[in-house]
Amino acid sequence: MSQHNKVGLVWFRADLRVVDNTALSMAAEECDQLVALYVSTPMQWHEHHVAPRQVDLIRRRLPILQQQLGAIGIPLIFEEVADFEQIPKTLVEVSKKFGISHVFCNKQYEWNELQRDDQTGHHLAQEQIKFSVFDDSCVIAPGRVQTQKGEAFKVFTPFRREWLKQFRSLSPTPLPIPEPIDKPVVVDDPGQITVTYPPSDSMAWPVEEETIRQRLVTFCYEKVEDYHQQRDIPAIDGTSCLSPYLALGMLSPRQCIAVLLAVSPMCLDAPESGAFSWLNEIIWREFYRHLLVAYPDLCRGQPFQPWTQNVQWQQSSEQLSAWQQGLTGFPIVDAAMRQLNQTGWMHNRLRMITASFLTKDLLIHWQAGEQWFMSKLIDGDFASNNGGWQWAASTGTDAQPYFRVFNPTTQGERFDPKGEFIRTWLHELKDVPDKYIHQPHLWPGSEQIDYPKPIVDHKQARLLAISSFKIAKEAQ
Numbered sequence: 001m002s003q004h005n006k007v008g009l010v011w012f013r014a015d016l017r018v019v020d021n022t023a024l025s026m027a028a029e030e031c032d033q034l035v036a037l038y039v040s041t042p043m044q045w046h047e048h049h050v051a052p053r054q055v056d057l058i059r060r061r062l063p064i065l066q067q068q069l070g071a072i073g074i075p076l077i078f079e080e081v082a083d084f085e086q087i088p089k090t091l092v093e094v095s096k097k098f099g100i101s102h103v104f105c106n107k108q109y110e111w112n113e114l115q116r117d118d119q120t121g122h123h124l125a126q127e128q129i130k131f132s133v134f135d136d137s138c139v140i141a142p143g144r145v146q147t148q149k150g151e152a153f154k155v156f157t158p159f160r161r162e163w164l165k166q167f168r169s170l171s172p173t174p175l176p177i178p179e180p181i182d183k184p185v186v187v188d189d190p191g192q193i194t195v196t197y198p199p200s201d202s203m204a205w206p207v208e209e210e211t212i213r214q215r216l217v218t219f220c221y222e223k224v225e226d227y228h229q230q231r232d233i234p235a236i237d238g239t240s241c242l243s244p245y246l247a248l249g250m251l252s253p254r255q256c257i258a259v260l261l262a263v264s265p266m267c268l269d270a271p272e273s274g275a276f277s278w279l280n281e282i283i284w285r286e287f288y289r290h291l292l293v294a295y296p297d298l299c300r301g302q303p304f305q306p307w308t309q310n311v312q313w314q315q316s317s318e319q320l321s322a323w324q325q326g327l328t329g330f331p332i333v334d335a336a337m338r339q340l341n342q343t344g345w346m347h348n349r350l351r352m353i354t355a356s357f358l359t360k361d362l363l364i365h366w367q368a369g370e371q372w373f374m375s376k377l378i379d380g381d382f383a384s385n386n387g388g389w390q391w392a393a394s395t396g397t398d399a400q401p402y403f404r405v406f407n408p409t410t411q412g413e414r415f416d417p418k419g420e421f422i423r424t425w426l427h428e429l430k431d432v433p434d435k436y437i438h439q440p441h442l443w444p445g446s447e448q449i450d451y452p453k454p455i456v457d458h459k460q461a462r463l464l465a466i467s468s469f470k471i472a473k474e475a476q
Helices: 022-030 042-047 052-071 084-098 111-126 156-170 209-230 243-247 253-263 274-294 296-300 306-310 317-325 331-343 348-361 366-376 382-392 408-415 420-425 458-474
Strands: 007-012 033-040 076-080 102-106 130-134
Touching (some): 022 033, 022 130, 033 052, 033 084, 052 076, 052 243, 076 084, 102 111, 209 274, 253 274, 306 458, 317 331, 317 348, 317 366, 331 348, 331 366, 331 408, 331 420, 348 366, 348 382, 366 382
């Protein structure tokens, strides 16, 4: 290897793509040769309750990433260590082995990940190796969207207003794939891509670049126009189903918005449109990431609203288990939970309904639900999952007011009126007439079906939840 060549290392984490990858593009600009690295951390994943199905998606994606990087002259090395504590040593060893002078990566905003990067930067600095971390997973970097007082927004609507204002002025566009490197680094043993984690099948989610890209394009051309009308109907395939790819960085939000604007160029000025409604979901994703940076205690199990620490949560393991397994006696809740358990995915409207049911009807701590979702979701993303749970539990910023409690029966009647979604996942209810599909215990033939009666009385549970939150708030 020539003494004059500057060799860089690109450390991939939750950014498994070569298109629009800030760290990769910056590394390609600065260095003559590049090596890429992915480090699997199974014990850390276990501590963070990462779903086996999501890890399987990573495992299947890495060979694709390896091929894509290889096509532009960048070998991808695979390493596995137990947890984040061992990452700095691994980065130093790989850097020394290949004569790396500069390590590049994209920022992750969760607390443990930030501490890992601080430690890694410190270890690399001791070896005179430069370490650069870039904002990449948000369209507009955390800390940039602020109030006139220079503070983080705590309410979504003004955040969105300022975000849109900045977006219009910045007009961020996706970065291209870097040009191929003339003389690639030769790696004799890049390491076998085998991940030590409980096996789970993610084959329902393709990992090939063109297939993912086509899913985005098809959604924007064929479905986004009706998104605002169909997104809440779980029996209709009306959502993008791109969240697993955003969570692992197989797609960037800039790529999503670029295609959206190509198809619906006027959507920024059409807040009633389906296209703007989908953009709104991307902005919610940004909002929750910005909050993690402004309020790092969110990563340490704290509610955004301090007074909600006074809520006296129930401790029923039987009811928690019934909720987890989809055996609550409320069909829309149970169908949603079984969809989650069997596929690793859940429709967004159903995430709100099931979260409200756990935290309000059962008055079980939101962290129990947050943890269960992370352990199952193929699109598990700490910021969005935490934000969604704290919204439903009325403990978060700009959350559902505590005195508003979803009625699971009327939610089912409204969003799955004929029970199409319910019957898809609750086969035991296939013969229940439409009239009783949301309250099968009232059907005269209910004794014939193997399905539980409701585990709580919603009216009484609602009153208890409101009272519990009211007492907690008055105690602050």
